[in-house]
Amino acid sequence: MRVLHCYRTFYPETQGGLEQAILEMARHEAGSEVLTLSSSPGEVSVSDIPVKADRRWLSVASCCMGPGLVSTLYKSQADILHLHFPWPFGDLSYLLGGRRRPLIVTYHSDIVRQRALGAVYGPLMRLFLNKADRIVATSPNYLASSPVLTEYAKKVEVIPLGISESGYPRPSNNTIGHLRERFGQDFMLFIGALRYYKGLEYLLHAAKGLPFPILIAGKGPEEKMLKALAVTLGAENVHFLGHVDDEEKMALLDLCRAVVFPSHLRSEAFGVTLLEGMMAAKPLISCDIGTGTSFVNLDGVTGHVIAPADVQALRSAMMDLWDDRKKAESWGHAARARYEEMFTGQKMAEAYQDLYRRVLGERTDHGARG
Incomplete structure (x- = not known):
């Protein structure tokens, strides 16, 4: 066939x-x-x-x-x-x-x-x-x-x-060590193309003054605007990494506290990045936009599902997983189990x-x- x-x-x-x-x-x-x-x-x-x-x-x-x-x-x-x-x-x-x-x-x-x-x-x-x-x-x-x-x-x-999982490389100790030296660990991580429907402007507004780094990995047509907005807001804890290869991606997933996926429009129909976070046993933060993102991420089980374009809700969800490591780890294990059951x-x-x-x-x- x-x-x-x-x-x-x-x-x-x-x-x-x-x-x-x-x-x-x-x-x-x-x-x-x-x-x-x-x-x-x-x-x-x-x-x-x-x-x-x-x-x-x-x-x-x-x-x-x-x-x-x-x-x-x-x-x-x-x-x-x-x-x-x-x-x-x-x-x-x-x-x-x-x-x-x-x-x-x-x-x-x-x-x-x-x-x-x-x-x-x-x-x-x-x-x-x-x-x-x-x-x-x-x-x-x-x-x-x-x-x-x-x-x-x-x-x-x-x-x-x-x-x-076999399609992704296992990150080397050198790659993990290099990224840990640059950004520490337990940061919040976004991975994806920087497009209009990703809700990243709301992430930048939510990021200002938070006590942890927020890493944005990816390139796209909104990159210039988002970088300028980060400067205007004084969101100094936000780091734009540009394109990362698969080894770097897996190292970032290994080091992060949670995967943040703030897409706020229906153009985001599923969110493969959410699957990558689940595969890495990380809790997720996504928005309820009536698409597959809320099928993948179960609110209160594998992560937080919040209202779209809601800066305060996004900020609170990140702070919750930052303040409660045990919850983050428990939801991460549940995310991994759901990946194995549903999304291989x-x-x-x-x-x-x-x-x-x-x-x-x-x-x-x-x-x-x-």
Whole structure:
């Protein structure tokens, strides 16, 4: 069984939670490949997964476009096409080049910010989703709260995202020692792309005057604004680390007191960083935005779930875990147990493998009856 994953960005050009999730899906299914767009087209191997990148001609409102994708999709010998939503050009590419092959759509997020464009895109989106054999929601929370998913509820299945511990390096003593020397330990840690929906401006307001460091690891379009805001606020305990590699990430997770994930808009549909914190047995702080973040992080069990864009609630949650080490450790152990029960890469992969086989079987049965 050959499965082709298709999304607008991928390694090595971009690194994010969605790219990590696609890689996890692909690495567990023999014969999987990834098709994407890039400013540097070509073919590479990422963790032994073949990745084909066609040229990205332009990007409008985060929608990457490159006409070569349609031809590549058409010529692909894949048995199943697995597209990752939202990506309007990907929808169009399937309709033009998919050759009616079985289609799985993982629905990662509603269109939140570009609502005007979303209204124009609506007819194409529905035509595309009508063609899907199955639509996968990443959490029951998102299925319940998304007007689009509820419209297609009869063919929606829920498969949570997952990550594999074996896919992360064990940090060396030198790396841990270097970071401990720079920042100490028991700091609060954010890891992720610095985007508009991450709620980091509220984290900066909450950080001022707290008795511990707050580390922000990652790069993104909001970086310049956030650094300027930190200076304006006098939040001297906030440190911007920029991009960190996986070894540094795991060392930071080892040293931190808690993972802080203040995303305040529905564009944050799940939060792979939360899974990484759970895997490292750390308590979590996240916001209740009606998405998978509150499916991953259980309030009062694995961490704090607070109101979005609430500076005082965020400050209080961090202080609570700072003041009560035993609670932080207890919630961290509960987080690790929940990761093992619900969110391993193997569990996610097995669920998708079962779905692929069922969809192919249904197509075969339908062809035989036809």
